[in-house]
Amino acid sequence: xxxxxxxxxxxxxxxxxxxxxxxxxxxxxxxxxxxxxxxxxxxxxxxxxxxxxxxxxxxxxxxxxxxxxxxxxxxxxxxxxxxxxxxxxxxxxxxxxxxxxxxxxxxxxxxxxx
Amino acid sequence: xxxxxxxxxxxxxxxxxxxxxxxxxxxxxxxxxxxxxxxxxxxxxxxxxxxxxxxxxxxxxxxxxxxxxxxxxxxxxxxxxxxxxxxxxxxxxxxxxxxxxxxxxxxxxxxxxxx
Numbered sequence: 001x002x003x004x005x006x007x008x009x010x011x012x013x014x015x016x017x018x019x020x021x022x023x024x025x026x027x028x029x030x031x032x033x034x035x036x037x038x039x040x041x042x043x044x045x046x047x048x049x050x051x052x053x054x055x056x057x058x059x060x061x062x063x064x065x066x067x068x069x070x071x072x073x074x075x076x077x078x079x080x081x082x083x084x085x086x087x088x089x090x091x092x093x094x095x096x097x098x099x100x101x102x103x104x105x106x107x108x109x110x111x112x113x114x
Numbered sequence: 115x116x117x118x119x120x121x122x123x124x125x126x127x128x129x130x131x132x133x134x135x136x137x138x139x140x141x142x143x144x145x146x147x148x149x150x151x152x153x154x155x156x157x158x159x160x161x162x163x164x165x166x167x168x169x170x171x172x173x174x175x176x177x178x179x180x181x182x183x184x185x186x187x188x189x190x191x192x193x194x195x196x197x198x199x200x201x202x203x204x205x206x207x208x209x210x211x212x213x214x215x216x217x218x219x220x221x222x223x224x225x226x227x228x229x
Contacts, residue, residue, distance in 0.1 A: 004156075043118070043204065043220035044157070089156050100147045100208055100218050101170055104156030 002027045002094050006105035009087075013080055013112050021075040021108045023064075023090035031092040033057075033066050033073040034102065038087045047075075047088070080112045117141055118221035120205050126227045127195050135190040135224045137205030143219070145169070146188040148180060149204040151223070157204055163188055192226075200228045 007022040025031065035047040035057070048057030053068035062077045073090060090105040117140035127133050139146050145164045149157035159172035163182035177193040186207075192199055202223040 041222070043222045044206075045220070046217055091156070100145060100162055100206065101159050101172075102149075102157070102218075103159070106154070106156050 002031070002092060002103050004090050004092055004103055004105035006088075006090050006108050009107075009109040011108060011110045013110070015082055015112055015114050016079045017112075019075070019077040019080045019084075019110065021088055021090075021110070023073045023075065023105060025071050025073065025090075025092050027071075027092055027094055029094065031094050033064070034091040034093070035062070035064055035073070035075050036089045036091060036104075038089065038107070040086070044089065080110070082112045082114055085110055085112045118205060118207050118219050120203075120221040120224050122224060123222070124225045124227075126229060128229050129195055129197060131195050132191065132193045133195060133226060135192075135203050135205075135226070137188045137190070137207075137221060139186045139188065139205075139207035140219050143207035143209050144186050145208045146182055146186065147206045147208075147218070148188070148190050149206065150174075151202040151204055152198075153201070160190070195228045197228050200226060202226075 003026045005024050032051045034049045036044045037047045048059040050057040050066035056065045064073050064075045087107045087109050089107045091102040119138045121136045147162040148160040151157040160174050161171040162169045166182045179191045182188045204223045206218045206220045208218045
């Protein structure tokens with residue numbers, strides 16, 4: 001079946017540190033991959049996405065590359081800020097025709113301290 | 115902030131009761147998806163409505179049901195509530211039935227507690 005596995009949190013970093021949050025997936029076919037972010041008290045927001053192998057999604061300094069050979073979509077940022085503190089969810093859509101039906105990982109909480 | 119609004123924001127029910135949660139989709143969106151997010155877990159897909167018809171369902175029992183209205187707003191109904199139904203219920207809207215080129219917008223959710 002289809003599934004997403006994320007590294008457990010919390011991830012605790014100092015401001016300006018380098019961030020990596022690991023995400024691996026299991027899927028048949030050619031899924032689309034996503035990172036969503038959930039700030040305290042808010043709904044999920046799309047951070048970035050990639051729809052085919054070797055695509056790189058990027059937004060707000062965050063990047064993730066769709067690696068089919070390792071079935072991974074790791075999230076990275078070169079220099080985190082306190083405002084990046086949130087819960088990050090990796091997700092996949094098994095179908096390229098309906099990307100609203102998402103399978104999420106369990107989420108990774110990021111805490112950034114000044 | 116997205117244009118997706120959910121009501122109520124919080125709700126407390128007792129086991130065996132029924133509950134209705136409401137969602138207004140973003141203007142121009144005709145597709146609404148519902149997700150259940152248990153504490154410490156990722157959201158799980160419940161079902162999707164596209165132009166007032168159910169358009170896919172996740173692994174949830176029939177006591178979870180929904181409706182979409184002509185203005186594309188939606189309701190999620192849960193009958194015979196169980197303790198494990200306690201969760202944050204998220205509504206998300208998009209245009210054109212979830213096309214790859216469309217973006218999914220989530221509401222802030224309804225926190226349901228079943229006692």
